Amino acid sequence: MTDRSFGGPWTQEKLQILSLYLDRYTTALKNQPFRLYYVDAFAGEGTWSPGSAYASDYDDFRELQKGSPRIALETKDRSFDKLIFIEKDPHRCESLEILRSEFPSRDIEIVNEDAKIALPTFCDNLGISDRAVVFLDPFATEVSWHMVEALARTQKVDCWILFPLSAIARMMPRKNEPSSELADRLDLIFGGREHWQDLYTASSQLSLFEEERRQERVGDSNQIAHQYRKRLESVFAQVAPSGRVLRNAKNSPIFQLVFAASNPKGAPIAVRIAGHIIDNW
Numbered sequence: 026m027t028d029r030s031f032g033g034p035w036t037q038e039k040l041q042i043l044s045l046y047l048d049r050y051t052t053a054l055k056n057q058p059f060r061l062y063y064v065d066a067f068a069g070e071g072t073w074s075p076g077s078a079y080a081s082d083y084d085d086f087r088e089l090q091k092g093s094p095r096i097a098l099e100t101k102d103r104s105f106d107k108l109i110f111i112e113k114d115p116h117r118c119e120s121l122e123i124l125r126s127e128f129p130s131r132d133i134e135i136v137n138e139d140a141k142i143a144l145p146t147f148c149d150n151l152g153i154s155d156r157a158v159v160f161l162d163p164f165a166t167e168v169s170w171h172m173v174e175a176l177a178r179t180q181k182v183d184c185w186i187l188f189p190l191s192a193i194a195r196m197m198p199r200k201n202e203p204s205s206e207l208a209d210r211l212d213l214i215f216g217g218r219e220h221w222q223d224l225y226t227a228s229s230q231l232s233l234f235e236e237e238r239r240q241e242r243v244g245d246s247n248q249i250a251h252q253y254r255k256r257l258e259s260v261f262a263q264v265a266p267s268g269r270v271l272r273n274a275k276n277s278p279i280f281q282l283v284f285a286a287s288n289p290k291g292a293p294i295a296v297r298i299a300g301h302i303i304d305n306w
């Protein structure tokens with residue numbers, strides 16, 4: 026059987042932040058006349074266990090843990106009116122069906138589709154009194170700018186994005202510009218070359234065999250994340266001032282969890298709640 030386990034201690038940290046936010050968000054909107062959606066665009070299977078690469082380091086948490094779909098189903102004070110789980114792996118969708126059968130009275134839709142198709146469709150169908158929290162929790166660099174922009178345009182969605190810091194830093198070599206294949210992928214993530222290319226500058230030295238100065242990356246992974254956050258600020262009503270850096274067992278940053286709110290009226294309170302959790306939890 027294929028090993029579909031993933032994650033490590035940072036997965037727990039990320040899901041704890043999500044859980045706290047979902048509880049506070051649903052409580053804050055408890056008496057408002059909105060229909061509340063939760064959308065898990067990279068839903069997984071409802072549970073997770075540490076990836077085989079990490080399991081031996083973390084004997085104390087080998088057992089199955091609650092994944093984001095189950096966490097969203099179990100908000101304490103007020104439930105989401107509808108939950109949409111988007112997952113492109115059909116085997117994981119089968120596990121989500123089992124999760125759904127545990128909650129027969131809840132409105133749960135499982136969409137076995139690529140998020141790049143399913144998410145813009147969801148955005149297009151949002152009604153005037155709908156509000157949503159969308160969780161973008163990919164393994165690596167699957168979140169395209171096209172998806173993010175569609176969410177921002179709704180003016181109805183708050184979203185948590187797991188920005189894959191280490192994967193993106195690997196796509197941006199320090200001593201040379203990215204290959205054209207990597208540059209095309211970075212364009213999809215940042216929504217255009219002009220939004221990441223100023224992390225590169227001409228090298229101050231010319232080697233013996235070079236006619237032109239090489240381009241070198243000037244920014245570290247903090248600056249890459251900063252650049253992405255600036256990009257979010259250009260389309261969302263408000264973005265939480267800092268993201269939570271998630272580190273692996275060797276203390277290297279691997280992801281940054283960022284929060285952005287699209288509704289101009291609701292954004293200040295949403296960002297205050299999310300920012301407080303990011304900074305203090």
Ligand SMILES: C[S@@+](CC[C@H](N)C(=O)[O-])C[C@H]1O[C@@H](n2cnc3c(N)ncnc32)[C@H](O)[C@@H]1O
Pocket residue numbers: 031040065066067068069070071072073091092093094111112113114117138139140141162163164167
């Ligand atoms: C990190 S896991 C999600 C874990 C989940 N949030 C949880 O807490 O249990 C990422 C999931 O995204 C799915 N996935 C990857 N690319 C996708 C895409 N383009 N569209 C939809 N799902 C995708 C993978 O199959 C995987 O199940």
